[in-house]
Amino acid sequence: MMRDRLIFAGQLLFTLLVAAFLIVPAALSMLAGVTANYFRGISSGFTLQWIVQVWDLYADTIGRSFLIAGATLVVTLFIGIPAAYALHVRGGRMARAIEEIITLPLAIPGLAIALALLLTYNGFSDFRRSWLFILAGHVVFTLPFMVRSVMAIFSAIDVKTLDESASSLGASPLRRFLDVIVPNARPGILAGSLMVVTLSLGEFNLTWMLHTPLTKTLPVGLADSYASMRLEVASAYTLVFFVMIIPLLIAMQMFASWGEAGGARK
Amino acid sequence: MRLKTFVWLCLLPLTLVVLAFFVLPMVRLMLVGGSGPQGLAAYATILTEPRYRATLINTVVLAAATTIVSLVVATIAGLFLQRTRFPGRSVLVAMLTFPLAFPGVVVGFMIILLAGRQGLIGDLTLRVFGDKLVFAYTIQGLFLGYLYFSIPRVILTIMAAVEKLDPSLEEAARALGAGPWAVHRDVILPALGPAFVASGAIAFATAMGAFGTAFTLATNIDVLPMLIYTEFTLSANIAIAAALSVGLGLVAWAVLALARSFGGGSVAAAG
Numbered sequence: 001m002m003r004d005r006l007i008f009a010g011q012l013l014f015t016l017l018v019a020a021f022l023i024v025p026a027a028l029s030m031l032a033g034v035t036a037n038y039f040r041g042i043s044s045g046f047t048l049q050w051i052v053q054v055w056d057l058y059a060d061t062i063g064r065s066f067l068i069a070g071a072t073l074v075v076t077l078f079i080g081i082p083a084a085y086a087l088h089v090r091g092g093r094m095a096r097a098i099e100e101i102i103t104l105p106l107a108i109p110g111l112a113i114a115l116a117l118l119l120t121y122n123g124f125s126d127f128r129r130s131w132l133f134i135l136a137g138h139v140v141f142t143l144p145f146m147v148r149s150v151m152a153i154f155s156a157i158d159v160k161t162l163d164e165s166a167s168s169l170g171a172s173p174l175r176r177f178l179d180v181i182v183p184n185a186r187p188g189i190l191a192g193s194l195m196v197v198t199l200s201l202g203e204f205n206l207t208w209m210l211h212t213p214l215t216k217t218l219p220v221g222l223a224d225s226y227a228s229m230r231l232e233v234a235s236a237y238t239l240v241f242f243v244m245i246i247p248l249l250i251a252m253q254m255f256a257s258w259g260e261a262g263g264a265r266k
Numbered sequence: 267m268r269l270k271t272f273v274w275l276c277l278l279p280l281t282l283v284v285l286a287f288f289v290l291p292m293v294r295l296m297l298v299g300g301s302g303p304q305g306l307a308a309y310a311t312i313l314t315e316p317r318y319r320a321t322l323i324n325t326v327v328l329a330a331a332t333t334i335v336s337l338v339v340a341t342i343a344g345l346f347l348q349r350t351r352f353p354g355r356s357v358l359v360a361m362l363t364f365p366l367a368f369p370g371v372v373v374g375f376m377i378i379l380l381a382g383r384q385g386l387i388g389d390l391t392l393r394v395f396g397d398k399l400v401f402a403y404t405i406q407g408l409f410l411g412y413l414y415f416s417i418p419r420v421i422l423t424i425m426a427a428v429e430k431l432d433p434s435l436e437e438a439a440r441a442l443g444a445g446p447w448a449v450h451r452d453v454i455l456p457a458l459g460p461a462f463v464a465s466g467a468i469a470f471a472t473a474m475g476a477f478g479t480a481f482t483l484a485t486n487i488d489v490l491p492m493l494i495y496t497e498f499t500l501s502a503n504i505a506i507a508a509a510l511s512v513g514l515g516l517v518a519w520a521v522l523a524l525a526r527s528f529g530g531g532s533v534a535a536a537g
Contacts, residue, residue, distance in 0.1 A: 008350065012352075014346075016358070018343050018362065019361045021380075021413075021414070022362060022414065023364070025379040025380050026376060028379045029376065029379055079280045080280070082275075082279065086273045086274070089273055098277070101288075104519065105288060107515075107518050107522045107523075108519060109474070109491065111477045111491050111494055111495065112295065113288070113292075115494070115498060116294060116295035116511075119291065119294050119298050139287065140283075140287050143280070143284070173268070173272035174272065177276075204370055204481075208477070208481065219372075222369075223478075223482065226374065226375050231379075234375065238375060241372065248367075
Protein backbone atom coordinates (compact mmCIF):
# COMPACT_ATOMS: atom_id res chain seq x y z
CA MET A 1 0.00 0.00 0.00
CA MET A 2 1.21 3.44 -0.94
CA ARG A 3 0.35 5.01 2.41
CA ASP A 4 2.12 2.31 4.44
CA ARG A 5 5.20 2.76 2.33
CA LEU A 6 5.13 6.53 2.88
CA ILE A 7 4.82 6.02 6.65
CA PHE A 8 7.70 3.55 6.60
CA ALA A 9 9.88 5.95 4.60
CA GLY A 10 9.03 8.82 6.93
CA GLN A 11 9.88 6.86 10.04
CA LEU A 12 13.09 5.53 8.50
CA LEU A 13 14.15 9.02 7.47
CA PHE A 14 13.40 10.37 10.95
CA THR A 15 15.37 7.57 12.63
CA LEU A 16 18.28 8.05 10.23
CA LEU A 17 18.32 11.77 11.06
CA VAL A 18 18.47 11.01 14.78
CA ALA A 19 21.29 8.53 14.19
CA ALA A 20 23.12 11.12 12.10
CA PHE A 21 22.78 13.70 14.89
CA LEU A 22 24.48 11.23 17.23
CA ILE A 23 27.09 9.74 14.92
CA VAL A 24 28.14 12.57 12.59
CA PRO A 25 29.88 14.65 15.30
CA ALA A 26 31.68 11.56 16.61
CA ALA A 27 32.86 10.76 13.09
CA LEU A 28 33.86 14.41 12.54
CA SER A 29 35.96 14.37 15.69
CA MET A 30 37.76 11.20 14.61
CA LEU A 31 38.41 12.76 11.23
CA ALA A 32 39.55 16.09 12.68
CA GLY A 33 42.05 14.28 14.90
CA VAL A 34 44.01 13.05 11.88
CA THR A 35 43.49 16.02 9.55
CA ALA A 36 46.40 18.42 9.07
CA ASN A 37 44.17 21.49 9.09
CA TYR A 38 40.49 20.97 9.90
CA PHE A 39 39.52 24.48 8.86
CA ARG A 40 40.79 23.81 5.34
CA GLY A 41 39.29 20.32 5.35
CA ILE A 42 40.63 16.90 4.45
CA SER A 43 42.25 18.36 1.33
CA SER A 44 44.99 19.58 3.69
CA GLY A 45 46.00 15.95 4.10
CA PHE A 46 46.14 13.40 6.87
CA THR A 47 48.66 13.45 9.67
CA LEU A 48 49.51 11.73 12.94
CA GLN A 49 51.15 14.85 14.36
CA TRP A 50 48.16 15.70 16.58
CA ILE A 51 48.13 12.20 18.05
CA VAL A 52 51.86 12.53 18.77
CA GLN A 53 51.24 15.91 20.37
CA VAL A 54 48.48 14.44 22.54
CA TRP A 55 50.86 11.68 23.59
CA ASP A 56 53.53 14.23 24.55
CA LEU A 57 51.10 16.43 26.46
CA TYR A 58 48.73 13.94 28.02
CA ALA A 59 50.35 10.47 28.17
CA ASP A 60 50.35 10.63 31.98
CA THR A 61 46.55 11.17 32.08
CA ILE A 62 46.02 8.09 29.90
CA GLY A 63 48.22 5.94 32.13
CA ARG A 64 46.55 7.27 35.26
CA SER A 65 43.06 6.59 33.90
CA PHE A 66 44.02 2.95 33.28
CA LEU A 67 45.57 2.73 36.75
CA ILE A 68 42.44 4.12 38.41
CA ALA A 69 40.09 1.98 36.29
CA GLY A 70 42.12 -1.14 37.15
CA ALA A 71 42.21 -0.31 40.85
CA THR A 72 38.49 0.51 40.83
CA LEU A 73 37.84 -2.88 39.26
CA VAL A 74 39.94 -4.71 41.88
CA VAL A 75 38.22 -2.91 44.76
CA THR A 76 34.69 -3.35 43.39
CA LEU A 77 35.36 -7.05 42.75
CA PHE A 78 36.80 -7.53 46.21
CA ILE A 79 33.97 -5.82 48.08
CA GLY A 80 31.14 -6.20 45.54
CA ILE A 81 31.04 -9.97 44.97
CA PRO A 82 30.96 -11.00 48.66
CA ALA A 83 28.41 -8.27 49.35
CA ALA A 84 26.18 -9.39 46.47
CA TYR A 85 26.31 -12.93 47.85
CA ALA A 86 25.52 -11.79 51.39
CA LEU A 87 22.65 -9.58 50.24
CA HIS A 88 21.20 -12.41 48.17
CA VAL A 89 21.51 -15.06 50.91
CA ARG A 90 20.27 -12.80 53.66
CA GLY A 91 17.46 -11.14 51.76
CA GLY A 92 14.76 -9.34 53.70
CA ARG A 93 14.27 -5.72 54.57
CA MET A 94 17.83 -4.98 55.68
CA ALA A 95 19.34 -6.33 52.47
CA ARG A 96 16.93 -4.19 50.48
CA ALA A 97 17.81 -1.12 52.55
CA ILE A 98 21.54 -1.69 51.95
CA GLU A 99 20.96 -2.17 48.23
CA GLU A 100 18.95 1.05 48.21
CA ILE A 101 21.78 2.97 49.91
CA ILE A 102 24.52 1.71 47.63
CA THR A 103 22.46 2.58 44.52
CA LEU A 104 21.88 6.16 45.69
CA PRO A 105 25.05 7.39 43.92
CA LEU A 106 23.27 6.62 40.63
CA ALA A 107 20.52 9.11 41.46
CA ILE A 108 22.57 11.83 43.19
CA PRO A 109 24.59 14.01 40.79
CA GLY A 110 28.33 13.33 40.89
CA LEU A 111 28.98 16.97 41.71
CA ALA A 112 27.15 16.63 45.06
CA ILE A 113 29.05 13.45 45.97
CA ALA A 114 32.34 15.09 45.04
CA LEU A 115 31.59 18.12 47.23
CA ALA A 116 30.69 15.79 50.10
CA LEU A 117 33.99 13.91 49.74
CA LEU A 118 35.95 17.18 49.53
CA LEU A 119 34.31 18.61 52.64
CA THR A 120 34.94 15.39 54.58
CA TYR A 121 38.54 14.66 53.59
CA ASN A 122 40.00 18.11 53.05
CA GLY A 123 41.97 17.78 56.29
CA PHE A 124 43.68 14.55 55.22
CA SER A 125 46.00 16.29 52.81
CA ASP A 126 48.12 13.30 51.75
CA PHE A 127 45.03 11.29 50.87
CA ARG A 128 43.36 14.34 49.32
CA ARG A 129 46.33 14.91 47.02
CA SER A 130 46.83 11.31 45.87
CA TRP A 131 45.05 9.38 43.14
CA LEU A 132 43.52 7.23 45.88
CA PHE A 133 41.07 10.07 46.54
CA ILE A 134 39.79 9.76 42.96
CA LEU A 135 39.72 5.98 43.41
CA ALA A 136 37.39 6.39 46.42
CA GLY A 137 34.97 8.44 44.31
CA HIS A 138 35.06 5.98 41.42
CA VAL A 139 34.44 3.03 43.76
CA VAL A 140 31.36 4.69 45.27
CA PHE A 141 30.03 5.49 41.80
CA THR A 142 30.67 2.09 40.13
CA LEU A 143 29.97 -0.26 43.05
CA PRO A 144 26.19 -0.46 42.44
CA PHE A 145 26.79 -1.74 38.89
CA MET A 146 29.01 -4.58 40.12
CA VAL A 147 26.73 -5.55 43.02
CA ARG A 148 23.55 -5.48 40.90
CA SER A 149 25.09 -7.36 38.02
CA VAL A 150 26.32 -10.16 40.31
CA MET A 151 23.03 -10.22 42.24
CA ALA A 152 21.12 -10.62 38.98
CA ILE A 153 23.10 -13.79 38.25
CA PHE A 154 22.49 -15.10 41.75
CA SER A 155 18.75 -14.79 41.31
CA ALA A 156 18.99 -16.49 37.90
CA ILE A 157 21.07 -19.56 38.86
CA ASP A 158 19.50 -20.75 42.12
CA VAL A 159 22.52 -20.18 44.32
CA LYS A 160 20.82 -21.53 47.40
CA THR A 161 20.54 -25.08 46.04
CA LEU A 162 24.16 -25.03 44.88
CA ASP A 163 25.26 -23.71 48.23
CA GLU A 164 23.24 -26.26 50.17
CA SER A 165 24.47 -29.24 48.17
CA ALA A 166 28.09 -28.11 48.64
CA SER A 167 27.36 -27.66 52.32
CA SER A 168 25.93 -31.20 52.62
CA LEU A 169 29.26 -32.43 51.25
CA GLY A 170 30.93 -30.78 54.22
CA ALA A 171 32.47 -27.69 52.56
CA SER A 172 33.03 -24.65 54.78
CA PRO A 173 31.26 -21.37 53.88
CA LEU A 174 34.51 -19.83 52.59
CA ARG A 175 35.35 -22.89 50.39
CA ARG A 176 31.81 -22.91 49.06
CA PHE A 177 31.99 -19.21 48.27
CA LEU A 178 35.32 -19.52 46.42
CA ASP A 179 34.78 -22.88 44.70
CA VAL A 180 31.06 -22.89 43.99
CA ILE A 181 29.53 -19.42 44.21
CA VAL A 182 32.16 -17.28 42.48
CA PRO A 183 32.70 -19.62 39.46
CA ASN A 184 28.96 -19.80 38.91
CA ALA A 185 28.61 -16.03 39.07
CA ARG A 186 31.21 -15.53 36.33
CA PRO A 187 28.89 -14.06 33.65
CA GLY A 188 27.59 -11.45 36.10
CA ILE A 189 31.10 -10.67 37.29
CA LEU A 190 32.30 -10.19 33.71
CA ALA A 191 29.35 -7.96 32.77
CA GLY A 192 29.81 -5.92 35.94
CA SER A 193 33.56 -5.61 35.32
CA LEU A 194 33.10 -4.28 31.78
CA MET A 195 30.62 -1.72 33.12
CA VAL A 196 32.91 -0.66 35.98
CA VAL A 197 35.98 -0.19 33.74
CA THR A 198 34.02 1.71 31.06
CA LEU A 199 32.42 4.04 33.61
CA SER A 200 35.67 4.65 35.46
CA LEU A 201 37.60 5.47 32.27
CA GLY A 202 34.97 8.05 31.29
CA GLU A 203 34.12 9.48 34.71
CA PHE A 204 34.29 13.28 34.74
CA ASN A 205 31.74 14.83 37.12
CA LEU A 206 33.36 13.51 40.30
CA THR A 207 36.90 13.44 39.00
CA TRP A 208 36.96 17.08 37.95
CA MET A 209 36.27 18.11 41.54
CA LEU A 210 38.57 15.54 43.14
CA HIS A 211 41.65 15.87 40.92
CA THR A 212 44.77 17.94 41.60
CA PRO A 213 47.21 19.20 38.93
CA LEU A 214 49.24 16.07 39.59
CA THR A 215 46.34 13.59 39.45
CA LYS A 216 44.66 14.46 36.15
CA THR A 217 42.78 11.66 34.41
CA LEU A 218 41.92 11.38 30.72
CA PRO A 219 38.44 13.00 30.89
CA VAL A 220 39.91 15.84 32.99
CA GLY A 221 42.59 16.29 30.34
CA LEU A 222 39.88 16.26 27.66
CA ALA A 223 38.01 19.11 29.34
CA ASP A 224 41.31 20.94 29.56
CA SER A 225 42.04 20.45 25.85
CA TYR A 226 38.51 21.47 24.81
CA ALA A 227 38.99 24.77 26.59
CA SER A 228 42.55 25.58 25.57
CA MET A 229 43.84 23.53 22.63
CA ARG A 230 43.24 23.82 18.90
CA LEU A 231 40.39 21.73 17.55
CA GLU A 232 42.68 19.14 15.95
CA VAL A 233 44.47 18.36 19.24
CA ALA A 234 41.18 18.15 21.16
CA SER A 235 39.86 15.84 18.44
CA ALA A 236 42.96 13.64 18.45
CA TYR A 237 42.68 13.31 22.23
CA THR A 238 38.98 12.40 21.89
CA LEU A 239 40.00 9.84 19.25
CA VAL A 240 42.38 8.25 21.77
CA PHE A 241 39.50 8.04 24.23
CA PHE A 242 37.21 6.43 21.62
CA VAL A 243 39.89 3.87 20.78
CA MET A 244 40.07 3.01 24.48
CA ILE A 245 36.34 2.57 25.13
CA ILE A 246 35.00 1.21 21.83
CA PRO A 247 36.44 -2.32 22.40
CA LEU A 248 34.80 -2.30 25.83
CA LEU A 249 31.45 -1.25 24.34
CA ILE A 250 31.64 -3.93 21.66
CA ALA A 251 32.52 -6.54 24.31
CA MET A 252 29.50 -5.39 26.33
CA GLN A 253 27.14 -5.67 23.33
CA MET A 254 28.47 -9.11 22.39
CA PHE A 255 28.12 -10.17 25.97
CA ALA A 256 24.54 -8.93 26.15
CA SER A 257 23.60 -10.87 23.00
CA TRP A 258 25.23 -14.04 24.41
CA GLY A 259 23.15 -13.51 27.50
CA GLU A 260 20.00 -13.26 25.35
CA ALA A 261 20.96 -16.38 23.40
CA GLY A 262 21.56 -18.24 26.66
CA GLY A 263 18.23 -17.05 27.99
CA ALA A 264 16.47 -18.20 24.83
CA ARG A 265 17.93 -21.68 25.15
CA LYS A 266 16.50 -22.01 28.63
CA MET B 267 32.86 -20.74 60.81
CA ARG B 268 29.11 -20.63 60.71
CA LEU B 269 27.26 -19.42 57.64
CA LYS B 270 25.73 -16.49 59.49
CA THR B 271 29.13 -15.17 60.58
CA PHE B 272 30.46 -15.66 57.06
CA VAL B 273 27.58 -13.68 55.55
CA TRP B 274 28.26 -10.82 57.94
CA LEU B 275 31.96 -10.89 57.05
CA CYS B 276 31.00 -10.73 53.38
CA LEU B 277 29.09 -7.51 53.99
CA LEU B 278 31.77 -5.90 56.13
CA PRO B 279 34.12 -4.45 53.44
CA LEU B 280 31.20 -2.94 51.52
CA THR B 281 29.68 -1.46 54.67
CA LEU B 282 32.97 0.16 55.69
CA VAL B 283 33.67 1.62 52.25
CA VAL B 284 30.12 2.92 51.74
CA LEU B 285 30.05 4.44 55.24
CA ALA B 286 33.45 6.12 54.88
CA PHE B 287 33.14 7.40 51.34
CA PHE B 288 29.44 7.93 50.84
CA VAL B 289 27.19 7.98 53.90
CA LEU B 290 29.41 10.06 56.21
CA PRO B 291 30.37 12.53 53.44
CA MET B 292 26.69 13.02 52.53
CA VAL B 293 25.83 13.67 56.18
CA ARG B 294 28.71 16.12 56.38
CA LEU B 295 27.46 17.85 53.20
CA MET B 296 24.04 18.34 54.78
CA LEU B 297 25.58 19.71 57.99
CA VAL B 298 27.87 22.09 56.10
CA GLY B 299 24.85 23.28 54.12
CA GLY B 300 23.33 24.62 57.32
CA SER B 301 26.56 25.92 58.85
CA GLY B 302 27.08 29.17 56.92
CA PRO B 303 26.32 32.68 58.18
CA GLN B 304 22.64 32.17 57.28
CA GLY B 305 22.35 28.85 59.09
CA LEU B 306 19.58 26.57 57.91
CA ALA B 307 18.13 29.43 55.88
CA ALA B 308 20.81 28.62 53.29
CA TYR B 309 18.55 25.77 52.21
CA ALA B 310 15.83 28.27 51.34
CA THR B 311 18.06 30.66 49.36
CA ILE B 312 17.50 28.61 46.20
CA LEU B 313 13.95 29.98 46.31
CA THR B 314 14.41 33.35 48.04
CA GLU B 315 17.53 34.72 46.33
CA PRO B 316 16.43 35.97 42.87
CA ARG B 317 19.63 34.92 41.05
CA TYR B 318 19.47 31.37 42.40
CA ARG B 319 15.75 31.14 41.73
CA ALA B 320 16.24 32.24 38.11
CA THR B 321 18.93 29.56 37.72
CA LEU B 322 16.66 26.93 39.23
CA ILE B 323 13.82 27.87 36.84
CA ASN B 324 16.26 27.87 33.92
CA THR B 325 17.51 24.39 34.83
CA VAL B 326 14.04 22.93 35.39
CA VAL B 327 12.73 24.32 32.08
CA LEU B 328 15.78 23.02 30.22
CA ALA B 329 15.50 19.58 31.84
CA ALA B 330 11.74 19.41 31.17
CA ALA B 331 12.20 20.40 27.52
CA THR B 332 14.96 17.80 27.16
CA THR B 333 12.69 15.16 28.66
CA ILE B 334 9.71 15.93 26.42
CA VAL B 335 11.67 16.15 23.17
CA SER B 336 13.69 13.01 24.03
CA LEU B 337 10.49 11.10 24.72
CA VAL B 338 8.88 12.15 21.44
CA VAL B 339 12.00 11.42 19.38
CA ALA B 340 12.70 8.12 21.14
CA THR B 341 9.09 6.92 20.82
CA ILE B 342 9.00 7.48 17.07
CA ALA B 343 12.41 5.89 16.52
CA GLY B 344 11.97 3.16 19.14
CA LEU B 345 8.57 2.00 17.84
CA PHE B 346 9.94 1.94 14.31
CA LEU B 347 13.11 0.04 15.20
CA GLN B 348 11.35 -2.55 17.33
CA ARG B 349 8.43 -3.09 14.93
CA THR B 350 10.17 -3.31 11.57
CA ARG B 351 12.94 -5.52 10.27
CA PHE B 352 15.13 -4.23 7.46
CA PRO B 353 18.77 -4.70 6.46
CA GLY B 354 21.10 -2.54 8.53
CA ARG B 355 18.64 -2.32 11.43
CA SER B 356 21.06 -3.66 14.04
CA VAL B 357 23.76 -1.23 12.86
CA LEU B 358 21.27 1.61 13.27
CA VAL B 359 20.40 0.44 16.80
CA ALA B 360 24.12 0.23 17.66
CA MET B 361 24.63 3.78 16.32
CA LEU B 362 21.76 5.11 18.40
CA THR B 363 23.04 3.54 21.62
CA PHE B 364 26.78 4.03 21.07
CA PRO B 365 26.89 7.51 22.73
CA LEU B 366 25.61 6.01 26.01
CA ALA B 367 29.17 5.63 27.24
CA PHE B 368 30.30 9.18 26.39
CA PRO B 369 31.20 11.35 29.38
CA GLY B 370 29.41 14.71 29.55
CA VAL B 371 32.51 16.61 28.48
CA VAL B 372 32.76 14.58 25.28
CA VAL B 373 29.07 15.25 24.59
CA GLY B 374 29.87 18.95 24.94
CA PHE B 375 32.67 18.59 22.41
CA MET B 376 30.30 16.82 19.98
CA ILE B 377 28.09 19.94 20.11
CA ILE B 378 31.13 22.15 19.50
CA LEU B 379 31.86 20.10 16.37
CA LEU B 380 28.25 20.52 15.24
CA ALA B 381 27.50 24.10 16.22
CA GLY B 382 30.80 25.70 17.18
CA ARG B 383 32.85 28.24 15.22
CA GLN B 384 34.39 25.52 13.04
CA GLY B 385 31.25 23.38 13.27
CA LEU B 386 29.31 21.53 10.60
CA ILE B 387 26.12 23.60 10.96
CA GLY B 388 28.06 26.85 10.64
CA ASP B 389 29.80 25.52 7.57
CA LEU B 390 26.54 24.43 5.90
CA THR B 391 24.63 27.63 6.71
CA LEU B 392 27.54 29.69 5.41
CA ARG B 393 27.40 27.84 2.11
CA VAL B 394 23.62 27.87 1.74
CA PHE B 395 22.59 31.20 3.28
CA GLY B 396 25.92 33.04 3.29
CA ASP B 397 25.57 33.41 7.06
CA LYS B 398 27.39 31.32 9.64
CA LEU B 399 25.13 29.90 12.35
CA VAL B 400 27.09 29.35 15.58
CA PHE B 401 25.24 28.45 18.78
CA ALA B 402 27.30 25.83 20.66
CA TYR B 403 27.78 28.06 23.71
CA THR B 404 24.17 29.28 23.93
CA ILE B 405 21.20 27.70 25.68
CA GLN B 406 20.17 26.10 22.35
CA GLY B 407 23.58 24.45 22.14
CA LEU B 408 23.29 23.20 25.71
CA PHE B 409 19.80 21.87 24.94
CA LEU B 410 21.19 19.99 21.94
CA GLY B 411 23.88 18.53 24.19
CA TYR B 412 21.31 17.37 26.73
CA LEU B 413 19.31 15.75 23.91
CA TYR B 414 22.49 14.06 22.73
CA PHE B 415 22.98 12.19 25.99
CA SER B 416 19.34 11.53 26.85
CA ILE B 417 17.99 10.25 23.50
CA PRO B 418 20.03 6.98 23.57
CA ARG B 419 18.96 6.22 27.15
CA VAL B 420 15.28 6.82 26.44
CA ILE B 421 15.35 4.86 23.16
CA LEU B 422 16.69 1.77 24.96
CA THR B 423 13.90 1.85 27.56
CA ILE B 424 11.18 2.48 24.97
CA MET B 425 12.45 -0.34 22.72
CA ALA B 426 12.46 -2.76 25.66
CA ALA B 427 8.90 -1.71 26.53
CA VAL B 428 7.65 -2.05 22.92
CA GLU B 429 9.09 -5.56 22.81
CA LYS B 430 7.00 -6.52 25.84
CA LEU B 431 3.72 -5.13 24.46
CA ASP B 432 1.00 -7.72 24.01
CA PRO B 433 0.31 -7.89 20.24
CA SER B 434 -3.10 -9.47 20.78
CA LEU B 435 -4.42 -6.18 22.19
CA GLU B 436 -3.61 -4.39 18.94
CA GLU B 437 -5.06 -7.23 16.90
CA ALA B 438 -8.25 -7.00 18.94
CA ALA B 439 -8.42 -3.24 18.38
CA ARG B 440 -7.86 -3.68 14.65
CA ALA B 441 -10.43 -6.46 14.48
CA LEU B 442 -12.90 -4.06 16.11
CA GLY B 443 -12.25 -1.62 13.30
CA ALA B 444 -9.70 0.78 14.77
CA GLY B 445 -7.43 2.49 12.24
CA PRO B 446 -3.64 2.75 12.70
CA TRP B 447 -3.89 6.16 14.42
CA ALA B 448 -6.58 4.97 16.80
CA VAL B 449 -4.54 1.88 17.64
CA HIS B 450 -1.55 4.06 18.49
CA ARG B 451 -3.58 6.58 20.46
CA ASP B 452 -5.76 4.17 22.41
CA VAL B 453 -3.67 1.01 22.71
CA ILE B 454 0.06 1.40 22.12
CA LEU B 455 0.81 4.76 23.72
CA PRO B 456 -1.19 4.09 26.92
CA ALA B 457 0.54 0.70 27.24
CA LEU B 458 3.90 2.46 27.02
CA GLY B 459 2.90 4.81 29.86
CA PRO B 460 5.09 3.23 32.54
CA ALA B 461 8.10 3.27 30.21
CA PHE B 462 7.46 6.98 29.49
CA VAL B 463 7.39 7.76 33.21
CA ALA B 464 10.49 5.67 33.95
CA SER B 465 12.67 6.90 31.09
CA GLY B 466 11.33 10.45 31.38
CA ALA B 467 12.35 10.53 35.04
CA ILE B 468 15.85 9.31 34.22
CA ALA B 469 16.18 11.90 31.45
CA PHE B 470 14.93 14.68 33.73
CA ALA B 471 17.15 13.74 36.68
CA THR B 472 20.21 13.36 34.45
CA ALA B 473 19.57 16.71 32.76
CA MET B 474 19.10 18.48 36.12
CA GLY B 475 22.45 17.24 37.39
CA ALA B 476 24.48 17.21 34.16
CA PHE B 477 27.82 18.80 34.93
CA GLY B 478 30.25 17.67 32.21
CA THR B 479 28.22 18.97 29.27
CA ALA B 480 27.42 22.22 31.07
CA PHE B 481 31.08 22.58 32.02
CA THR B 482 32.09 22.47 28.36
CA LEU B 483 29.27 24.59 26.91
CA ALA B 484 27.63 26.69 29.64
CA THR B 485 30.39 29.18 30.29
CA ASN B 486 27.82 31.98 30.03
CA ILE B 487 24.63 30.15 30.94
CA ASP B 488 23.26 29.73 34.45
CA VAL B 489 22.33 26.13 35.18
CA LEU B 490 22.28 24.66 38.66
CA PRO B 491 25.38 22.43 38.48
CA MET B 492 27.47 25.32 37.11
CA LEU B 493 26.10 27.61 39.84
CA ILE B 494 27.15 25.11 42.51
CA TYR B 495 30.56 24.77 40.91
CA THR B 496 31.24 28.50 40.74
CA GLU B 497 29.90 29.14 44.25
CA PHE B 498 32.25 26.47 45.55
CA THR B 499 35.44 27.19 43.61
CA LEU B 500 35.30 30.87 42.68
CA SER B 501 33.24 32.48 45.43
CA ALA B 502 34.31 30.01 48.17
CA ASN B 503 30.66 30.13 49.22
CA ILE B 504 30.92 26.65 50.63
CA ALA B 505 27.77 26.51 52.78
CA ILE B 506 25.60 27.73 49.89
CA ALA B 507 27.26 25.30 47.45
CA ALA B 508 26.62 22.45 49.90
CA ALA B 509 22.99 23.49 50.46
CA LEU B 510 22.37 23.81 46.72
CA SER B 511 23.89 20.42 45.97
CA VAL B 512 21.85 18.78 48.73
CA GLY B 513 18.76 20.32 47.10
CA LEU B 514 19.83 19.12 43.65
CA GLY B 515 20.52 15.63 45.00
CA LEU B 516 17.13 15.50 46.71
CA VAL B 517 15.27 16.59 43.58
CA ALA B 518 17.06 14.01 41.41
CA TRP B 519 16.49 11.26 43.94
CA ALA B 520 12.81 12.18 44.48
CA VAL B 521 12.04 12.24 40.75
CA LEU B 522 13.54 8.78 40.30
CA ALA B 523 11.83 7.39 43.41
CA LEU B 524 8.48 8.78 42.29
CA ALA B 525 8.91 7.28 38.83
CA ARG B 526 9.79 3.93 40.37
CA SER B 527 6.64 3.90 42.47
CA PHE B 528 4.68 4.52 39.25
CA GLY B 529 6.55 2.26 36.89
CA GLY B 530 7.29 -0.74 39.08
CA GLY B 531 10.63 -2.38 38.45
CA SER B 532 11.35 -0.79 35.11
CA VAL B 533 13.43 2.07 36.50
CA ALA B 534 15.62 -0.25 38.47
CA ALA B 535 16.31 -2.27 35.34
CA ALA B 536 17.17 0.80 33.30
CA GLY B 537 18.94 2.83 35.98
